[in-house]
Amino acid sequence: LLAFRDRLAAAIQAKRSAVCVGLDPRFAQLPPRFAQSLPPAWALLEFNKYVIDQVADVCPIVKPQSAFYELYGADGIASLVETIRYAKSKGLLVLLDVKRGDMGATSEAYAEAYLSPDGPFDVDALTINGYQGTDCLQPFLDQAREHAKGVFVLVKTSNPSSVEIQDLRTETGEPVFEAMAKLVDRWDCEAVVGATYPREAARARELMPRATILAPGYGAQGATAQDVVPSFRADGSGAIVNNSRGIIFAADARQAAIDMRDAINAALGA
Amino acid sequence: LLAFRDRLAAAIQAKRSAVCVGLDPRFAQLPPRFAQSLPPAWALLEFNKYVIDQVADVCPIVKPQSAFYELYGADGIASLVETIRYAKSKGLLVLLDVKRGDMGATSEAYAEAYLSPDGPFDVDALTINGYQGTDCLQPFLDQAREHAKGVFVLVKTSNPSSVEIQDLRTETGEPVFEAMAKLVDRWDCEAVVGATYPREAARARELMPRATILAPGYGAQGATAQDVVPSFRADGSGAIVNNSRGIIFAADARQAAIDMRDAINAALGA
Numbered sequence: 044l045l046a047f048r049d050r051l052a053a054a055i056q057a058k059r060s061a062v063c064v065g066l067d068p069r070f071a072q073l074p075p076r077f078a079q080s081l082p083p084a085w086a087l088l089e090f091n092k093y094v095i096d097q098v099a100d101v102c103p104i105v106k107p108q109s110a111f112y113e114l115y116g117a118d119g120i121a122s123l124v125e126t127i128r129y130a131k132s133k134g135l136l137v138l139l140d141v142k143r144g145d146m147g148a149t150s151e152a153y154a155e156a157y158l159s160p161d162g163p164f165d166v167d168a169l170t171i172n173g174y175q176g177t178d179c180l181q182p183f184l185d186q187a188r189e190h191a192k193g194v195f196v197l198v199k200t201s202n203p204s205s206v207e208i209q210d211l212r213t214e215t216g217e218p219v220f221e222a223m224a225k226l227v228d229r230w231d232c233e234a235v236v237g238a239t240y241p242r243e244a245a246r247a248r249e250l251m252p253r254a255t256i257l258a259p260g261y262g263a264q265g266a267t268a269q270d271v272v273p274s275f276r277a278d279g280s281g282a283i284v285n286n287s288r289g290i291i292f293a294a295d296a297r298q299a300a301i302d303m304r305d306a307i308n309a310a311l312g313a
Numbered sequence: 314l315l316a317f318r319d320r321l322a323a324a325i326q327a328k329r330s331a332v333c334v335g336l337d338p339r340f341a342q343l344p345p346r347f348a349q350s351l352p353p354a355w356a357l358l359e360f361n362k363y364v365i366d367q368v369a370d371v372c373p374i375v376k377p378q379s380a381f382y383e384l385y386g387a388d389g390i391a392s393l394v395e396t397i398r399y400a401k402s403k404g405l406l407v408l409l410d411v412k413r414g415d416m417g418a419t420s421e422a423y424a425e426a427y428l429s430p431d432g433p434f435d436v437d438a439l440t441i442n443g444y445q446g447t448d449c450l451q452p453f454l455d456q457a458r459e460h461a462k463g464v465f466v467l468v469k470t471s472n473p474s475s476v477e478i479q480d481l482r483t484e485t486g487e488p489v490f491e492a493m494a495k496l497v498d499r500w501d502c503e504a505v506v507g508a509t510y511p512r513e514a515a516r517a518r519e520l521m522p523r524a525t526i527l528a529p530g531y532g533a534q535g536a537t538a539q540d541v542v543p544s545f546r547a548d549g550s551g552a553i554v555n556n557s558r559g560i561i562f563a564a565d566a567r568q569a570a571i572d573m574r575d576a577i578n579a580a581l582g583a
Contacts, residue, residue, distance in 0.1 A: 069418070110415060110422035116394055116433025121387040142415055144442060145380060146472040149337070152380035163386025172414060174444045174467060176474025197444060202416040204446025211492055214482045219489060222481055 047168055047193035048233065048255055051136060052280060054103035059313070060304040061275075063138065063257065064098050065287025066091050066107040066126060072292060084118035087111070090291075091126045095133055097297040098290065101304055104136040104167075106257075106285055120163075127166055136167045138257070142197065144172035150182040158186040168193030170235060170257070173223055180230055187232070193255070194232040198223045198247050201237025201260030210243075218243075224250040235259065236274060238266035238284060245273035248281070256282040261303070262289030268303075268310035279311040317438055317463035318503065318525055321406060322550060324373030329583070330574040331545075333408065333527065334368050335557025336361050336377040336396060342562060354388035357381070360561075361396045365403055367567040368560065371574055374406040374437075376527075376555055390433075397436055406437045408527070412467065414442035420452040428456040438463030440505060440527070443493055450500055457502070463525070464502040468493045468517050471507025471530030480513075488513075494520040505529065506544055508536035508554060515543035518551075526552040531573070532559030538573075538580035549581045 045053070055061055068090050070083040077090045095105065107130075112123035130137050143153045156162045157169050171183055173196040183194045199209050199220040209220040220243060227234045228251045236247045239260040248256065258274040260266040261284050274282040286303055293299035315323070325331055338360050340353040347360045365375065377400075382393035400407050413423045426432045427439050441453055443466040453464045469479055469490040479490040490513060497504045498521045506517045509530040518526065528544040530536040531554050544552040556573055563569035 067419070069422075108415075108419055108422075110413075110419045110426065113390075114422045114426040114432065116426075117387045117391040119433075120383075120390045124386055142413070142442070143380075145378075145412055146470065146474075148339070149378055149380045152339075152378075152384045156380065156384040156386075162384065163389075172412070172442045172444055174442055174478055175470045175472055176477035176479075178472050178474040200416065200445045202445055202448050204416075204448040207446035207496065208444055208489065208493060209446075211489060212484045213489075214484055214486070216484070219478065219481060219483075222478060226477060 044191040046191050047187065050167070050191070051103060051193070051255060051283070054136060055283070058101065058103050059308065060102050061283050061307055062102040062300055062304045063283040063285040064094065064102050064105045064290050064300060065285050066094065066105050066291065067111050067287040068291065069111060082118065084112070084115040084122040088122040088125050092129055094291050094296050095130050095135065098300045099133040099135055101297065101300045102135070104138055104283060105130050106138045106140050108287070109139060109141045124163060127164060138168040138170070138193070138195065139164060139166040140170045142170050142172045144175055144179050146175055146179050150179055154182040154186040158183065158190060158192040160190060168195060168233070170195045170197065172197050173226060177226070177230070184230055184232060195235050195257050196223070196227050196230070196232055198227060198234045199236045199240055199243045201239040201264055201266070205237065221246060221250060227251050227254055233257065238271045238274065239264055241270045241273045248273060248276070257285060258282055259285040262286045268306040271307060272310050275311060279313050314461040316461050317457065320461070321373060321463070321525060321553070324406060325553070328371065328373050329578065330372050331553050331577055332372040332570055332574045333553040333555040334364065334372050334375045334560050334570060335555050336364065336375050336561065337381050337557040338561065339381060352388065354382070354385040354392040358392040358395050362399050364561050364566050365400050365405065368570045369403040369405055371567065371570045372405070374408055374553060375400050376408045376410050378557070379409060379411045394433060397434060408438040408440070408463070408465065409434060409436040410440045412440050412442045414445050414449050416445055416449050420449055424452040424456040428453065428460060428462045430460055438465060438503070440465045440467065442467050443496060447496070447500070454500055454502060465505050465527050466493070466497050466500070466502055468497060468504045469506045469510055469513045471509045471534055471536070475507065491516060491520060497521050497524055503527065508541045508544065509534055511540045511543045518543060518546070527555060528552055529555040532556045538576040541577060542580050545581060549583050
């Protein structure tokens with residue numbers, strides 16, 4: 044089995060698209076035809092299937108955000124599991140956004156739950172919070188290596204308050220997020236770097252030459268196609284750009300994904 | 314409704330116990346009578362009910378670790394929800410260990426899912442990872458204030474690798490975890506400080522005079538009753554000490570909780 048990083052790169056090449064569609068549905072915002080007759084958790088699933096059908100050939104990967112499913116308890120998790128299954132059946136990679144992070148047996152349980160083919164979720168990749176360090180990451184890295192899965196560690200997040208801890212300057216002069224980027228390079232995993240911080244993204248790109256960067260913040264959060272360029276390598280590889288609301292709640296989800304794909308390709312000169 | 318912090322303090326006083334029992338069951342380690350006939354997720358629930366009955370009058374609070382339930386998908390979440398309900402019915406406070414952290418609408422969804430009385434979990438308190446800063450925390454703080462719930466932010470975790478990011482010295486000379494402790498004091502919430510780092514706990518205690526400290530690391534991870542003393546205020550208030558395996562898998566869970574309660578009270582001179 045090809046490593047996750049290579050599978051993702053091949054899918055990006057094949058679809059000429061670095062777009063990651065964020066499956067962040069909210070019941071109150073669903074078009075009426077989905078929200079009318081079903082319980083919320085199942086309305087989310089039907090809506091996701093519609094979005095997946097729209098975007099399956101114009102993006103390599105989708106990213107469900109676990110919070111919107113956890114909100115409906117056990118039913119929400121069942122809906123998430125079916126969403127993952129459906130996306131995979133349409134040839135999409137699935138990156139589940141859970142930002143988990145713990146230690147020892149707890150990290151082992153999370154890694155088994157989400158990355159093992161024997162677990163209930165069996166996604167291709169996971170987001171992880173690395174604040175607890177290497178022994179927090181190790182069980183995820185082990186499962187990822189064994190099953191050719193991916194792990195994306197938060198390096199510099201796209202929100203305004205990310206400056207409070209992540210930009211703290213350490214005594215060597217480097218900010219905390221650069222120390223995290225160096226750990227990511229040591230772990231040889233993937234990373235999350237907000238597209239809303241292009242200067243920091245350029246620095247993170249340098250520090251983690253092997254990592255695939257997930258760049259959130261495009262669209263609703265304000266980042267443009269030009270802003271995501273520093274997350275890519277000079278040859279246009281090495282990053283995916285997430286957009287959630289700007290695609291799934293667009294009047295035409297498919298056209299919104301195509302427009303985003305083309306805008307990024309144009310900015311990359313591809 | 315009394316604030317969470319005050320409800321917890323009252324329960325600690327009433328039971329003369331600062332013991333937090335970690336409900337971290339693993340199917341493979343359950344006594345045979347629980348593991349024989351039930352599907353794993355429901356065996357965990359039956360085991361938890363047994364443990365809760367054993368410890369309900371000798372500890373003020375229990376802490377289920379979400380990872381061990383997520384491992385069983387939707388069934389695991391249903392089992393977790395029932396565990397929470399049962400613990401509350403026995404007069405226990407419930408701190409759910411999820412270490413979530415995200416931003417904007419995602420943090421809002423998590424906060425609603427776990428802390429709102431209208432959500433599926435409705436626990437008394439939650440653990441949170443603060444690496445993303447204030448706008449990550451705000452939705453949790455808002456729900457907590459509205460519904461008299463608690464939020465415990467990771468300041469210094471009990472694992473060996475916590476030194477990698479949390480002990481990085483910033484240019485002002487203070488380590489990252491002290492910067493996080495100052496944020497916790499600004500947010501006026503509770504904190505997680507590993508009992509395996511007594512010196513750091515003493516410093517965190519100083520920086521967050523109002524916070525209740527959850528001190529994990531007692532027992533299996535090596536911290537002793539003496540090691541947890543710095544997490545408490547001089548008057549013996551302000552902390553709870555977690556033990557999971559050392560209680561739930563003890564031959565006599567109730568006696569193990571009593572012994573731990575007494576050892577901590579003795580170390581505090583209470």
